[in-house]
Structures are given as C-alpha cells and as structure tokens.
Amino acid sequence: MTRSAQLLTLRSEIIIDATRSSLPLEQFQNECLRPILKFQNNLIIALFKAQIQAAEIPAKSAALENFVKLRMQKDIALRNVLVGLVLALLTEEELPFYLDHKSDLNKRIVGMLCQRIADQI
Numbered sequence: 001m002t003r004s005a006q007l008l009t010l011r012s013e014i015i016i017d018a019t020r021s022s023l024p025l026e027q028f029q030n031e032c033l034r035p036i037l038k039f040q041n042n043l044i045i046a047l048f049k050a051q052i053q054a055a056e057i058p059a060k061s062a063a064l065e066n067f068v069k070l071r072m073q074k075d076i077a078l079r080n081v082l083v084g085l086v087l088a089l090l091t092e093e094e095l096p097f098y099l100d101h102k103s104d105l106n107k108r109i110v111g112m113l114c115q116r117i118a119d120q121i
Contacts, residue, residue, distance in 0.1 A: 003091070003092070004091035004092055004093060007089055007090075007091050008091065010039055010089070011035035011036065011038075011039055011089075012035050012038045012039060013035070014030060014031075014034045014035050014038065016030045024097075024101075025101060025104055025105065025108070028094075028097055028098075028101075028105065029105075029108050029112075032090070032094055033086060033105070033108065033109060033112065034112070036086050036089045036090075037086060037109075037112055037113070037116060039089065040085050040086065040089070041116065041120075043085060044082060044085060044113065044116065044117065045116075045117065045120050045121065047078075047081065047082065047085075048068075048071075048078070048082070048117050048121065049121060051071075051075065051078050052071065055067075055071075057121065061118075064118050064121070065114070065115075065118040067118075068114045068117050068118045068121075069114050072110055072113065072114055079110060079113075082110075082113050083106060083109050083110065083113075086109050086113075
C-alpha cells in the first residue's frame with residue numbers, strides 16, 4: 001500500500017452538502033484539510049495547551065477566540081508547527097495543489113485551527 005493510500009485511510013469522513021457547488025479551494029478544504037484537522041485534533045489541542053501553560057486563558061467565549069487568534073498571530077513558531085501537523089498528512093497528489101494555493105490555504109488552515117482550539121480549550 002502506498003503512503004498516499006495509507007494516509008487516505010486514516011482520514012475521517014466529513015459530511016458535506018454535496019449538492020452545493022464548491023470552489024476548488026473550498027473543496028480542498030472540505031475533502032482534505034478538515035479530515036486531517038479532525039484526525040490531528042488531540043495532538044493540536046495538547047500542543048497548544050502546552051505552549052500556553054503560563055498564560056492566563058480568558059473564560060468568556062469571545063475573549064477566548066480573540067486570545068487564540070492573537071496567540072497564533074504573535075507566536076509564529078507555534079503557528080508553523082500546527083500548520084506543519086496538517087501538511088505532514090497531505091498526500092503526494094495533494095501537495096502540488098497546496099503549493100499552488102499556499103497563501104490562501106494557510107489562511108484557511110489557521111482559521112480552522114483557531115476555531116477548533118477556541119472551541120476546545
């Protein structure tokens with residue numbers, strides 16, 4: 001079994017509205033990035049918590065979302081590691097699409113990471 005086939009078997013199935021026509025970036029996000037984020041969820045949350053041990057975490061939802069976004073903006077190393085956790089599970093076939101749309105996809109990845117982290121810490 002190839003690396004790509006093994007990676008695809010690890011991914012959870014994400015239910016999406018198949019009747020809606022998606023742009024290629026949105027389709028890549030739904031078919032590739034979201035399943036990877038779901039698979040890596042526990043590792044993402046544990047890593048983020050370990051990096052903010054000394055920080056005072058706000059209790060309110062809106063303040064927490066802002067805290068996570070600011071942390072991701074200011075701590076470039078943490079953001080790069082978290083994005084790397086996602087990119088490491090791309091298949092060889094998905095990598096060229098990612099490289100062609102790196103800037104837009106990184107924004108989507110960081111946005112999804114922020115939302116996922118804020119919802120779970």
